[in-house]
Structures are given as C-alpha cells and as structure tokens.
Amino acid sequence: MEIKYEYTRKRSEFGRPCSFSDFLAEVTVDIPPDPSLAEDFIPQDPVDFAVQEAPVMALHEVNTERVQVSIQGVNHVEGGWPKHVDPKNSELTTRYREEVEREEVYTKTVQRLGSLVEHYIRQNNTIDIYEEYFEEEEEEDEEEEPPSYKTINVLRDPNQPKRMATRLSWHPDANRAVAVAYCSMEFQDSRKLSFDSYIWDLEKPYSPELALKPSSPVVTLEYNSKDWYHVLGGCYNGQIVFWDTRKGGLPMEMTPVEFSHRDPVYGACWLPSRTGTECFSGSTDGQVLWWDIRKMSQPSERLILDITREDQLKKALGAISLDFAPTMPTKFLVGTEQGIIISCNRDAKTPPEKIANIFSSHIGAVYRVTRNPFFPKVFLSVGDWTARIWTEELMDSSSIMETKYHTPYLLDTCWSPMKPAVFFTSKSDGTLDIWDFLFHQKEPALSIKVSIEPLLSLCVQDNGRIIGCSTRMGTVFLLEISSGFCTLRKNEKTLTSSMFEREARREKVLQEKYRERLLREQERARARPEEQEDPQEVFKQAQADFLANIKAERRRR
Numbered sequence: 001m002e003i004k005y006e007y008t009r010k011r012s013e014f015g016r017p018c019s020f021s022d023f024l025a026e027v028t029v030d031i032p033p034d035p036s037l038a039e040d041f042i043p044q045d046p047v048d049f050a051v052q053e054a055p056v057m058a059l060h061e062v063n064t065e066r067v068q069v070s071i072q073g074v075n076h077v078e079g080g081w082p083k084h085v086d087p088k089n090s091e092l093t094t095r096y097r098e099e100v101e102r103e104e105v106y107t108k109t110v111q112r113l114g115s116l117v118e119h120y121i122r123q124n125n126t127i128d129i130y131e132e133y134f135e136e137e138e139e140e141d142e143e144e145e146p147p148s149y150k151t152i153n154v155l156r157d158p159n160q161p162k163r164m165a166t167r168l169s170w171h172p173d174a175n176r177a178v179a180v181a182y183c184s185m186e187f188q189d190s191r192k193l194s195f196d197s198y199i200w201d202l203e204k205p206y207s208p209e210l211a212l213k214p215s216s217p218v219v220t221l222e223y224n225s226k227d228w229y230h231v232l233g234g235c236y237n238g239q240i241v242f243w244d245t246r247k248g249g250l251p252m253e254m255t256p257v258e259f260s261h262r263d264p265v266y267g268a269c270w271l272p273s274r275t276g277t278e279c280f281s282g283s284t285d286g287q288v289l290w291w292d293i294r295k296m297s298q299p300s301e302r303l304i305l306d307i308t309r310e311d312q313l314k315k316a317l318g319a320i321s322l323d324f325a326p327t328m329p330t331k332f333l334v335g336t337e338q339g340i341i342i343s344c345n346r347d348a349k350t351p352p353e354k355i356a357n358i359f360s361s362h363i364g365a366v367y368r369v370t371r372n373p374f375f376p377k378v379f380l381s382v383g384d385w386t387a388r389i390w391t392e393e394l395m396d397s398s399s400i401m402e403t404k405y406h407t408p409y410l411l412d413t414c415w416s417p418m419k420p421a422v423f424f425t426s427k428s429d430g431t432l433d434i435w436d437f438l439f440h441q442k443e444p445a446l447s448i449k450v451s452i453e454p455l456l457s458l459c460v461q462d463n464g465r466i467i468g469c470s471t472r473m474g475t476v477f478l479l480e481i482s483s484g485f486c487t488l489r490k491n492e493k494t495l496t497s498s499m500f501e502r503e504a505r506r507e508k509v510l511q512e513k514y515r516e517r518l519l520r521e522q523e524r525a526r527a528r529p530e531e532q533e534d535p536q537e538v539f540k541q542a543q544a545d546f547l548a549n550i551k552a553e554r555r556r557r
Helices: 037-039 090-102 104-126 492-527 534-556
Strands: 148-153 166-170 177-182 197-201 211-214 216-222 230-235 240-244 265-270 278-283 287-292 302-306 321-324 333-337 340-346 355-360 366-371 378-383 385-393 409-413 422-427 431-436 446-449 457-458 467-470 478-480
Touching: 090 104, 104 366, 166 457, 166 467, 211 230, 216 265, 230 265, 230 278, 240 278, 278 321, 278 446, 287 321, 333 366, 333 378, 340 366, 340 409, 366 409, 378 409, 385 409, 422 457
Parallel strands: 166 216, 265 321, 321 366
Antiparallel strands: 148 478, 166 177, 177 197, 197 211, 216 230, 230 240, 265 278, 278 287, 287 302, 321 333, 333 340, 340 355, 366 378, 378 385, 409 422, 422 431, 431 446, 457 467, 467 478
C-alpha cells in the first residue's frame, strides 16, 4: 500500500517561509496487525549481537623531551676602568680622572660631543612627544569591571602531617617568589613534624625552590628589601635566624638561646639602615629586641613592654604582632595578647619614654596591626570579631572607624598598596573579605570563601592585584582580584584623607562630650553625698528589671 499526499502551490509562492501552527493530532492511516504474516517468521533463541559505534583505536603514549631550565644572573657593578685601577678605591679613581682630564684629546672630544648633545637637547625641548593634548576630556563613562576574583595558584605543604602556614613574605624583586613559614602553634603538639620552611617560585609551584632548615620551627619570615637574598626568621623557641639564599637553606647566623626570646617570635622586621643588616623582633615574653646580623651574639638594644613604665618584665605585655613603616623610621607599633596596641618611639632617651602611646583596642589578642601606606599616622588593627582604624593624632580615644561584628574571629588584615581606603581581612571560617571604606562601610565589597580551614595570614603583592592567603593546614592560595580594587581613581586619595579627618573630628567631639558628662555626674555626686543609693538596692533593682525583660520577651515570642 502506497501512502502519499500531494502538495500544490502557486509558482509565485515558491521560496516563501513556512507558517506553522499548533493543532491536535489526527490519525491518517491505521494498519491493523495481520496474523497470517506470523507464519513467515522463524524464531531464533538466543540472539546476541554486539555493536560498537566508536572505531577501534590503538593506545599510544608520547612524552616529549623535558627542557632543563637553569636560573642565571649577571651583576654589573662598574666598568670602563683600566686593569691597574681598582674602581672601589676612591683615590685611584680620582687620580685617574685627573690624568685623563689633563690630556688634549679629552678636551677636543668633549668639545666635539658637546655640539651633538646640545643639538639633541634643543630638539627634545622643541617637541614634547609625551604631551597630552586632551587631559581635561577624561573618559568617565567607562564601565568598571565588577568585583571578582580567580585562584591562580595553590601551594601545598609537601610534608606529612600538615603544619600551619603562619606567615608569608613576597620577594622584593617583582614578587617572583614567596617565602612561607610553616609551624604548628598547637599547645604540646606531640606529632613528629618537619622543621623546614620553604621558598616557592611562582613559575614552578609544584615543588619548593629552596628549603630553609632551622633548628626550631619558624613562626615568621621576612625578606630584606635592600638585600634580596637575606631572609629573616623568628623561631618557635625564641631564636632569630637569617639566611642567605645564594648559599643554600642552612642558616648563616643564629642568636644564642640564652640571649634570645623566651617565647615564640611572632614578629621580626628589617630596619632601613645604611648597611641593611639591622632588624628587631617581638615576642610574647614581653620584650622587643634589636639585632645586627653581623653580630648576633647578643641584642644591641632591649625594650620591655611595660605600660606602667616601671620597666619590669613581670608586668610586661606579650607582643603578638609588629609593624614597622620605612616612612616613620623611629616609630613602630606592637599588638599585644591583652588587646592593647602600643606605639613606641626608639629615639626616646629612657626605656619608659619609648612607650609613647597606648590604645585599648580589642577584647582579645591583636593578631595584626599595620599602618596605611598613604597616611602613616592612620593604622589598622584586627582582633576578636572586628577590624578597627585608628589615628595617632587622637591619643586616649577609641577607633575612628570599624567594621561590623562578625560571627567568626578575624585573624589577619592588610592594606592595599594601591588604594588608600581598601583593606583585606581574613576570618576563622576561611573567608577573605575585601573592604572599600570610601564607598561602603557596613558590608565588604567582595567576600570570598577561600577554604574551609581558618585563614591565618595575608600578604598582598606590590601591585595590589594578587593576594596570598595561608591556611591552618599549610595550603597557600594565590588569588587575583579584579582591577577595580587596585586602580587608583581620580581624587581618591584626597577623598580618603577627608574621610579620615572627618571621622577623627567626630571622635574628638564625642570624647569631649563624654568627659563633660562625667564631670557633671561627679559634681552632682559631690553636691548630694547624702542621697547616694545603696549598691545592694541598685543591684536588686537591676536584677528585677532584667528578669522582667526576659519574661516580656518570652510572652512576645
């Protein structure tokens, strides 16, 4: 039976698009089964057919020859001197210059080159090839990139069992490497742990470039910004160690145990000196010690963090964080276990005078304190559940700005090196928050869930684009954030300065009003001494009010 249906259409309608529409289904042909056809079928049992759609291919493996890469460098000091002249000897170089300047050839050469140099100087002054003709017409309508991030690298502790990554430090030469301090801070940890810390090359993240081998686990590491090969470390047993990475992973020098700290060293910083060999350290034993790596047999200077200014070690506060800014070479900040920030001045004559200011900041330990790179008198601290911004212009006052109270603890913070109002905070639930106080002060601009483990340390590259986050299990995440967090906008520095000044004035006014209220209350108490309330009665009244509020709240619920 042939089934067909003819379509007829005019010639003019050929090529026109079809217009389809929905309608109910209809049965065009119904073919009932024919039992007589069953006799023509031959049953076969069982029937098994295998069908493979993909073509059968052979397995081949190819491994290209691996290129061995070696790192080499050239250090050019000074050249152009004859062999008999030592360029390091100033007398020989001065004498040689005088001899050359007396020669007639030198005078003729200078005269000949002078006319050429003058021609090119005039040419450069005539046309400024870097001139901007349309400075006033800035493109303000550019769409900003939305806040975002991406993970570009993960560095894992190669040892088992895993240890905490307690500190990060970027290499000063274009941040090509990062030094990571590994140490277990758990009390009486009886596991057999490695003491090694590592320097990782970002181009080869699968294995460390260099293993630093101290005699005790390293709590903190810091690169020297002047001599890139020098790395300073503070150990768990209180010793200070330094390495020269050109000579391997064994320490070059180490402080004696009897002259070192008595507790773990939580902070160690290099000082900007002519030699580039001076540093200082802080520990929870209540001392700040100054060292010179050329002679580490004993500290060159000592400061006891006694805020009563009696210079007694038994009354000292334990230092758990240090901050030093090269823009303020004589001042440094110390965050203590007791929640107090101490501003110190090294140039003071006596040890008690070196403790300049005291800020009662947090309920718990001050895990990090750091100065703003644009406004050194403004500094940021983190502890308990908040991050707070302070200014040294207001001495005995509270913070001028602060974040909201979080549920998890805040463990570390750092400023953005590119934007004055942007800073980063890490929390014990593994979240990294990016704050921009110039635009929003109640909520972070971007919140990133980096890990399920607590984020112990943060460190930002000089360009402000890449952030290193270390976790409790020894993993270091390198995150790249969007350009909006590291691009300085027009007048942003001026606006941030105005914001800090405004908040400082507001805090100063509030402090004055608070003092006036205290004075008025004291005067009233003196005027009516006989009407003072009984403390027991006050306590009973407060207790009754508290219980009444609880009952009212229960009825409301």
